[in-house]
Amino acid sequence: MGSTLIEKIVARNIGADQVKPGQIVTVNVDRVMIHDIFIPFVADKFEEMGFTSLWDPDKVVLIYDHLIPTSAVEDVRHFKIGDAFAEKYGLKNVHRSDGICHQLMTEAGYAKPGNIVFGTDSHTTTYGCVGCFSSGIGYTEMASILGTGQLWIRVPETIKVVVNGTLPDNVTAKDVILRLIGDLRSDGATYKVLELSGSAVDAMSVASRMTISNMAIEAGAKACLFRPDEKTCEYSRVNMEDVDWLYPDEDADYCRVMEYRAEDLVPVLACPSQVDNIKPVTEVEGTELDQVFIGSCTNGRLEDLAVAAGILKGHTTACKLIVTPASRKIYMEAIKAGYMETLAKAGAIITQPGCGLCCGRAGGILTDGEKVLATNNRNFLGRMGTSKVGIYLGSPATAATSAITGKITVPKGIQGN
Amino acid sequence: MNKFTGKVWVLGDDIDTDIIIPTDYLALPTIEDMKQYGFSPLRPELASRIQEGDIIVAGKNFGCGSSREQAPEIIKALKVACVIAKSYARIFFRNSINNGLLLIENDQIQDVVKEGDMLTVQMGEYLQLGDRTFPIASLPDNLMDIINAGGLVKAMQRRNGIETED
């Protein structure tokens, strides 16, 4: 019997020929990510556990993104603690205002194909876009990894998801993952790995795959993996020979196989207030909006801003539009490409790269009775203000189109994903 | 505490981490500062009404969403004896174990229990409501090791040769 992607990564990591789902193993961690919200707790637990040094400072990345820019007096406490921790333990990889942690981890090359990476954030599943086994953990476990470099895991089962064909115009990776979550439901992949393949997936950019791996956690997945290809290698700056071992065997064992015809997919939205409450955009078209948000680790990348700029060019928004690029690098590339000028002329409120509205602390908080269409990953009750805010999650194309009309609107005008 | 009885609070499916503790309060300095906001988007009154030893009964996928460990810590700080749910999201599950919050899986009690009922838990064996009982499983060994050590912090302290008072 062959192995799935996750089984290959884990087996290689622990030096075994093969591992099987259900097996409990201790893995050697290649990299960890801690963000600003949790660093005080990680630092506390680390010292409480009695550690006096990091297992490997180079393998630790500290990123300030949830509290950038600050919105309350207490926020800077997290930076002070983070800076002091970095100073004390020789931690060099500190990003103080470069963008959202998940974007930076692959963009800056911290998470590479075949790696095992843990982060103090549920959307750590994102790095699966480059074939990295990455998953979110709490701060206590993070503290223990900082001291030991290891973590126990139960080898997860794998769900194989195949998307073949060509996505129709105006249907994007976001629509694919939302549909998948709708079908799996919010717990359908609990402690399982999603393994994506098929010609539609092969055709996707790394950025689009990132949208999918980012949201896999919304179906409960432990990880979401894509087999690395040439695009991956170029993005991650590795050679194809380095990843030639990283493919699923033909006779690998899957607990479930889900197959989609890309041509059948349509633009969809996650409607209030569960990520698995998926409806075609046509079904809720016309719903009045108070705000549109384009950004986050799910959909704040250059290709997302390109789509938004393409749709908004020459238009003025009919409702508030907030745009938050996912990283400093993306923002600067978008300036170069002219997207930021187009978006600003359309009336977009363009903010500093960071978690922004998605983490619900600032960046466009709403109130009772208001509705927002957003490109991020969660629409939980109260995520962006009061519990009476209606949050719809959709693609940048749907978001930009809807910003022009001020109503939920089926996206038009973009072609060839 | 192998057997205990507590008053039940009933919650639904998919109780996510943002309901358990909204992001807005995560930057408060301590769990004690945060705990009053527990469950506030769904039931603002709940945190102030929960008493020591109470039991939360919920549906499927309890704790889905964020990796915020404040979620189990807050439930623990509210002195909830245990959570009984049909299923748990995985990060929350690990975080709970690591903090010594007792989680029990059962998918039958939800059909019969009402808020305010008194429910008895016999660890690793059954739940008892009036004269009806519902079987529950015990945890795998590696998790019991962490729980028996008193949580992951204590387990690491032991590894690092630090003696602590229990």
Next chain:
Amino acid sequence: MGMTIGEKIIARAAGVEEVKPNDIHTITLDRMMSNDGTTHLTVDMFNNDLKNPHIADPDKVVFIMDHNVPSNSPKTAEAHKKMRNFAREQGIRLYEGQGVCHQIMMEDYVCPGEMIFGADSHTTSYGALGAFGTGVGCTDFLYAMTTGTSWVMVPETIRFNLHGKLREGVFPRDLILTIIGDIGANGATYKIMEFGGDGAHALSVNDRMVLCNLTVEAGAKAGIVEPDEKVVEYCKEHGREAVHMFRSDEDAHFAAVYEYDLDQIEPVVVRPDFVDNFATLKEVEPEKIAIDQAFVGSCNNGRVEDLRAAADVVRGKKISPKVRFLVAPASQAVYIEALKEGIITDLMEAGAMIMNANCSVCWGSCQGVIGENEVLISTGTRNFKGRSGAPSSKVYLASAATCAASALAGYITGADSVK
């Protein structure tokens, strides 16, 4: 007896030939501006305290959301909703997140000779175009909005004759902070600060705005620069016509006259917690005061000249890892201009965070808030205790160039020392 510029504007607004200081007149307003700092309170009074209220002329009223944009709490969102709905119901033009109110007013509305009320103290800015702009509270604003009129006691005028040019590396901000340091925070209380002389005319309209904007920090009712061709040109560029170009008469009466040689002005660093707590950069620099945050932006210093001055200092360098450097363009137009010029990219390369166009750190309640005992160097309008965050924090005021240089160094220093 001749009249000053301010007196002439009041006379026109009152429909009389002549006014004298301390006269009280009923005036017709040309424009009224309210921002999200207080509009929700005005709307509440409109709805709850008045019988059959109506807006005298919605075309003369402008609402601008700039203080808490994007919103940081449901409470703010509630205030915004109230403002937005009211604007819709009443047919009032609403700007949301398009820039700081005074910058938008300058770009889109202000004309020389106009009498303008703003529910914000820095409404004095509009004197850069030869208008009489003054800040009022909600109640005054409500009366003005519903009647189109108000009353004003004619202030005395203090004249500032500016001569020559500022030296390189010295900015209009250094000049006005020097003047405030000289006359004190109450040095022009309920007076008009009028600027003229060749030195004033050499300044661009944007530079003049820096002067007029801060006159309220000396207690002034208004700050006005003698309008000239540059004002006509500015209006034309923004699609408006300059009609009422008032100048003070030869025999106008001034409460005081000050002469300033601009080449004598030095870079300034105002110490906490008062705007008149003047010190020169030279005096402060040796203390190497460590900073946690630097800010370039605000209605005082968030225009393309200021962003450019900051970019010129940091280009090709990296800011100190100990400093958070926030830059907020004063408006979308400023942002777009800076984008095209490459200024935004230069600032970002150096490690600056680019904020959306809004009040940002200067308002200090929802963006770039500083923590306990932190030190900020800012181009904002005020350095009052707790202005930008924790009451224990300290705010120093300086030019964009000095703020940018300090962001590189990690302590308060001038552009010359980081070259």
